[in-house]
Amino acid sequence: DGGITQSPKYLFRKEGQNVTLSCEQNLNHDAMYWYRQDPGQGLRLIYYSQIVNDFQKGDIAEGYSVSREKKESFPLTVTSAQKNPTAFYLCASSNTGTLVALHFGNGTRLTVT
């Protein structure tokens, strides 16, 4: 079955440590996205990529970094510069176009203490 796989489901880190969240898709989608979901807020875009080896900052990119070396993979690194990293992180992919639906993974819940 085609889909998006995020791993791990839960992640715990100490403050000051960088951590990388994995996102893999086998839908052959060109575009991939990272969103952050916090209680009481709508999803906010961190980074997106429309093609391999290219990516753009979203609305809240500070303290995050990404890479897109393969079409299938779009890992997100949460750096120690991110002031409030504890959140639910969602990866999504889509075909290019304006009427395409986003396909989401099942998220990684990151807790930083």
Add this chain to the structure above:
Amino acid sequence: KNQVEQSPQSLIILEGKNCTLQCNYTVSPFSNLRWYKQDTGRGPVSLTIMTFSENTKSNGRYTATLDADTKQSSLHITASQLSDSASYICVVSASTGTASKLTFGTGTRLQVTL
């Protein structure tokens, strides 16, 4: 500033009953409006996508309506089931040339009980 507001924040209904969720938006230039269902601890799943010219769109027991003049949308759930318990998120897309930008609502949390 583009905004999407959903109401109510939460809702509890009995199994078998109908319900309607509301979405008001101020997004420009409007491209399309989407409804997603998000089960607890999982990623959102697309229910419908509607463009400016579409007034209504159905997906099984889910029917979305769009009034582009008043900038309102609703999601009607018919004959609710326990599996409908989830958050329902309204998402509005603004299109500027080749780029599009999504604005997400905070969602309505629906609980269906026996």
